[in-house]
Amino acid sequence: MKTLHINLQEHSYDIHIDGGLLDHAGALIRQIHSGSQAIVLADETPWKLYGSRLETSLTQAGIKHSVFTIPSGESSKSMAVLEELLDFMAVSKLTRSGLLIVFGGGVAGDLGGFAAATYMRGIDFVQIPTTLLSQVDSSVGGKTAVNLPSGKNLVGAFHQPRLVITDTELLATLSDREFSGGMAEVIKYAAIFDRDFFDSLTEYQNRRELMEEMPYIVYKCCDLKRIVVEEDERDTGRRMLLNFGHTFGHALETIGQYQRYIHGEGVALGMLLAVAFGQELGLTPSDEIGHPLFTALKDLLEANGLPTSTDIPLMDLVEHMTIDKKADGSKIRLVLLEDLGEAFVDTLTKDHLAAVMETLAQRRICGGDL
Ligand SMILES: NC(=O)c1ccc[n+]([C@@H]2O[C@H](COP(=O)([O-])OP(=O)(O)OC[C@H]3O[C@@H](n4cnc5c(N)ncnc54)[C@H](O)[C@@H]3O)[C@@H](O)[C@H]2O)c1
Ligand SMILES: [Zn+2]
Numbered sequence: 001m002k003t004l005h006i007n008l009q010e011h012s013y014d015i016h017i018d019g020g021l022l023d024h025a026g027a028l029i030r031q032i033h034s035g036s037q038a039i040v041l042a043d044e045t046p047w048k049l050y051g052s053r054l055e056t057s058l059t060q061a062g063i064k065h066s067v068f069t070i071p072s073g074e075s076s077k078s079m080a081v082l083e084e085l086l087d088f089m090a091v092s093k094l095t096r097s098g099l100l101i102v103f104g105g106g107v108a109g110d111l112g113g114f115a116a117a118t119y120m121r122g123i124d125f126v127q128i129p130t131t132l133l134s135q136v137d138s139s140v141g142g143k144t145a146v147n148l149p150s151g152k153n154l155v156g157a158f159h160q161p162r163l164v165i166t167d168t169e170l171l172a173t174l175s176d177r178e179f180s181g182g183m184a185e186v187i188k189y190a191a192i193f194d195r196d197f198f199d200s201l202t203e204y205q206n207r208r209e210l211m212e213e214m215p216y217i218v219y220k221c222c223d224l225k226r227i228v229v230e231e232d233e234r235d236t237g238r239r240m241l242l243n244f245g246h247t248f249g250h251a252l253e254t255i256g257q258y259q260r261y262i263h264g265e266g267v268a269l270g271m272l273l274a275v276a277f278g279q280e281l282g283l284t285p286s287d288e289i290g291h292p293l294f295t296a297l298k299d300l301l302e303a304n305g306l307p308t309s310t311d312i313p314l315m316d317l318v319e320h321m322t323i324d325k326k327a328d329g330s331k332i333r334l335v336l337l338e339d340l341g342e343a344f345v346d347t348l349t350k351d352h353l354a355a356v357m358e359t360l361a362q363r364r365i366c367g368g369d370l
Contacts, residue, residue: 002219006140006226008233011160015139017219021167022053022128025101026061029126032163035097038065039089041112043104045072046130049173054103054128065101066092070108074258077111077146079155085115096120099162105131106138110156113144117159124162130170132182133264136189136221139164141229141239158234166222168214179207180305181264184245186217187300188271189224192244195341197224202300241343244335245271251320255312268306269366272297273314276365278336280356283346285339293340309367314357322350 001018016028029038038058042051047069058065068088070076089100102112102125109127116125129135145156171179190198197220204210210217225242232239249270253261261269275294278284287294298308322332331347338344348356360366 002215004219004222004226006160007230008142008160011142011233013160013162013164015164015166015222017135017166017168017215017222019167019169019215021165022050022170023057025054025128025165026057026059026063028165029058029063029099029101029163030061033099033124033126035099036062036064037094037097038063038099038101039092039094040065040067040101040103041085041108041115042067042069042102043072043076043108043130044069046104046170046173050130050170051103054101058101063099070104070111072107074107074147077107079146079148082111082115082146085111086119089115089119094119094123096123098123100125101128102126102161103128103130105129105134109134109138110143110145110153113142113159113161114146114156117144117157122159125159127161127164129164129166131174132171132179132218133185135166135168135171135218136182137185137225139166140222140225141235142233143235166218168211168218171214172211176207176305177262181262183210183304184264184268184271184301184306186221187297187304187306188242188244188267189221191271191297191337191340192241192335192343193224193227193341194220195339198296198300198340202296202303240333240345241335244337244343245269245274247321247332247334248273248317251317252310252312254320255316261307265307268301269308269310272301272308272366273317273360274334274336276360276363277334277356278346280359281336281346284337291340293337296340311367314361314365315354318350318354318357322353 001016004015006013100116102108116123127139129139142158142160144159145153148154228239245267249266253266279286301308332353334346335343336346
């Protein structure tokens with residue numbers, strides 16, 4: 001078992017990572033929580049697959065628990081489900097010293113984390129992330145949220161878990177698409193922070209080979225995220241680098257009405273666009289000199305089953321990227337690559353953004369039409 005310590009003063013916590021940890025969850029929770037009462041919030045899909053193992057482990061450790069399952073999918077991250085969950089906690093007579101154990105991907109993690117942040121002004125929670133995305137991303141950083149009809153993640157809080165138990169074997173049952181989506185975030189960490197890690201990712205031939213090294217890969221990503229989160233817990237500075245590919249990606253997700261692209265697919269295309277964008281500005285080394293960055297990223301994304309071209313016109317993205325910006329002087333911040341493994345934030349006007357996007361569209365970058 002690998003353990004990563006996230007150092008955030010009184011909000012510090014450990015992430016334990018290994019294959020098979022689920023069966024030790026009860027004992028691991030016992031080490032940090034003395035109470036004997038818990039509520040388990042679980043996504044119904046992984047719960048059907050693994051719930052009985054978690055229950056056995058909790059019971060063996062003497063942790064009494066009731067289970068609240070939610071339907072799979074983003075629609076569970078709502079105020080309505082939050083209210084049902086909070087009420088379930090109250091009806092179950094969970095006290096301030098009680099514990100919430102969250103079992104699922106980013107949806108369960110964000111909903112459960114927010115419930116823990118607000119129930120009786122805040123209780124402890126333990127996260128057991130079950131998707132690759134949640135293991136490498138949402139389990140570090142303490143962001144929790146639910147959606148409103150008018151937008152994603154509009155209500156939330158920073159609330160760090162007391163412990164994260166990451167069992168990489170749970171990823172075996174993810175669909176290929178969800179697995180690939182998680183790999184987009186893995187590739188993101190490598191592209192912005194660690195060139196050697198990027199190079200090592202090019203050596204895996206398939207999902208089976210990746211799975212063999214998954215405890216290491218997840219640890220590496222959490223460690224890279226840890227460095228910026230410890231520096232910038234409230235996300236006001238360097239943590240912004242984690243948005244690499246996300247400004248373009250969110251625009252693609254929105255245009256596709258969250259049906260066409262899952263998050264990681266938007267991020268994959270977004271990262272490629274960000275590289276092409278930086279190259280066009282002369283801020284990212286072009287493929288003609290030195291390491292062919294665009295090609296290397298494209299090849300790695302393709303090898304991981306991620307999209308590298310879209311028929312969404314690139315100019316459509318501009319509107320979504322600048323929705324709250326005036327056409328004149330107001331600035332947009334984009335994360336670009338100075339080189340593989342080194343990211344920085346560039347600021348530019350909406351007009352400048354539009355001009356560069358038009359050039360990329362003319363060059364048929366990522367297949368985007370005019
Ligand atoms: N808090 C943060 O820092 C943070 C970071 C990134 C994303 N997020 C949020 O996370 C959410 C996306 O997370 P996600 O990609 O994990 O999605 P998700 O939680 O919806 O899970 C994706 C799908 O996989 C299924 N699933 C989960 N575990 C499984 C398993 N082990 N085997 C088989 N199927 C399984 C789920 O039922 C679901 O259908 C978004 O709401 C996003 O806003 C939060
Ligand atoms: Zn992301």
